[in-house]
Amino acid sequence: MTDFKAIFGRKIKFLTSDLTAGSATEGEVFYSDTDSEFKVGITVDAWASGGNIGTDRGFIAGAGIQTAAVGAGGYTHPGNAKVGNCEEYDGSSWTEVNNINTARRSAAGTGLQTAALAIGGRGPTGPPNDVAIVESYDGTDWTEVADLDNARRNLAAVGTQTAALAFGGATETGYTESWDGSSWTEVADLNTARGELGAAGTQTAAVAFGGAPYLGVSEEWNGSAWAEGNDLNTARNRLGSAGTSQTAGLGFMGKTSPPAAFSVATESYDGTAWHARPNAATARGYVAGCGTLAAALAFGGWNEQAVATEEFTGVATLKTVTDS
Numbered sequence: 001m002t003d004f005k006a007i008f009g010r011k012i013k014f015l016t017s018d019l020t021a022g023s024a025t026e027g028e029v030f031y032s033d034t035d036s037e038f039k040v041g042i043t044v045d046a047w048a049s050g051g052n053i054g055t056d057r058g059f060i061a062g063a064g065i066q067t068a069a070v071g072a073g074g075y076t077h078p079g080n081a082k083v084g085n086c087e088e089y090d091g092s093s094w095t096e097v098n099n100i101n102t103a104r105r106s107a108a109g110t111g112l113q114t115a116a117l118a119i120g121g122r123g124p125t126g127p128p129n130d131v132a133i134v135e136s137y138d139g140t141d142w143t144e145v146a147d148l149d150n151a152r153r154n155l156a157a158v159g160t161q162t163a164a165l166a167f168g169g170a171t172e173t174g175y176t177e178s179w180d181g182s183s184w185t186e187v188a189d190l191n192t193a194r195g196e197l198g199a200a201g202t203q204t205a206a207v208a209f210g211g212a213p214y215l216g217v218s219e220e221w222n223g224s225a226w227a228e229g230n231d232l233n234t235a236r237n238r239l240g241s242a243g244t245s246q247t248a249g250l251g252f253m254g255k256t257s258p259p260a261a262f263s264v265a266t267e268s269y270d271g272t273a274w275h276a277r278p279n280a281a282t283a284r285g286y287v288a289g290c291g292t293l294a295a296a297l298a299f300g301g302w303n304e305q306a307v308a309t310e311e312f313t314g315v316a317t318l319k320t321v322t323d324s
Contacts, residue, residue, distance in 0.1 A: 045277045047266075050297070050309035051093040055085045058302035061109030062240075062288030063116035063137075066295040066311055067091035070113045070137060071288055073121060075105035077306045082124050086142070088113060089297065089309070100142045102133050108157035108166055109288070114139030115161040117179070120169065122153040130170075134184075136161060146183050150175045154195035154212075156241070159203040165221065167208060170195035176226070178203060188225045192217045198241030198289075200249030200269065207246050207269055212237040214257040218274070220246060230273050234265040238285030242296035242312070247271030250293050250312065253301065255285040262303050266312070268293055282308045 057074035064070050069089040075082055084099035100118055107121030116137040123131040132151035135142045152169030159165050162181035167190055169175065174189035194211030201207050204223035209232055210216065216235030219226045232251060239254030249269040256263050262283035267274045284301030291297045296312040 045314045047280050048311050050311045052307040053094045056307045058286035058300050059105035060288040060300045061107040061118040062290045063109040063111045064113035064290050066291040066297045068113040069290050069297050072100045072118045073104050106153035108155045110157040111161040119157050119166050120152050149186050156197050156199035158199050158201045158206045163203045165203045168197050196237035198239045198251045200243030201246040205246040207249050210236050210239050232274050240287035240289030240298045242289045242291045243293050248293040250296050253287045
């Protein structure tokens with residue numbers, strides 16, 4: 001007779017007291033001697049509305065966590081103006097703070113609210129007007145630091161203010177550059193050159209996904225090279241993303257084709273495959289994202305609800321196993 005361990009690769013634990021929701025992992029089964037019941041750890045995901053951003057815009061560089069985020073630059077809607085506006089989120093509302101020095105849209109953001117980077121983008125003049133400008137934020141002021149090697153917009157970035165990775169960009173480039181806190185170094189390119197993509201992870205372990213034109217392609221970075229992984233379930237570009245781990249990424253919203261339409265689709269990545277999560281409330285593209293798989297933030301974007309902020313939360317809980 002085949003037992004549970006032979007099928008699932010792990011034993012059912014016998015515990016005198018319950019695991020907590022925080023300590024149980026997704027799919028972990030145990031027997032509670034206290035309740036005389038089998039229980040399993042599950043995650044319940046949901047989107048909820050947050051406070052609207054102050055300036056209606058998309059193409060924002062986002063950084064931080066769900067309760068302490070920063071959004072810089074962007075493209076106003078209506079008005080179609082590249083701006084330097086910067087706002088901070090405290091978990092419920094946005095506050096206007098000091099602008100970035102170079103007004104621009106389509107920059108990549110990464111880091112924390114008090115230690116962020118705004119990387120590249122499309123500047124206020126041109127053509128050509130893709131910029132290599134990089135600015136560093138200390139929670140009060142923006143300071144220009146060393147430029148990218150390759151000017152571009154609609155790129156993605158992961159990592160911290162002192163150890164970041166920037167990759168992809170329009171017009172469909174595969175450039176990947178590594179940041180050590182003082183300079184950029186070009187490293188191996190993406191296998192599929194693209195802009196308008198999502199990203200999660202760190203400087204040495206990242207995942208890049210989606211992108212123009214309407215791609216589902218997903219690639220993993222191991223610190224020296226990119227390798228193709230499993231595709232998104234919903235191919236798209238202009239999507240938002242969050243996640244500080246290669247094995248816990250989140251992609252949301254964006255634009256699909258055919259027919260070209262803004263999406264509410266949300267997917268998570270576990271390091272191997274993409275899984276459908278609850279849909280967002282507002283379909284939009286060029287949305288900014290930050291945070292983690294457990295607590296992410298989506299804000300701004302490009303449609304009639306571009307001021308909206310949504311909070312994604314993955315709540316761990318325990319469920320009693322029944323035969324129904």
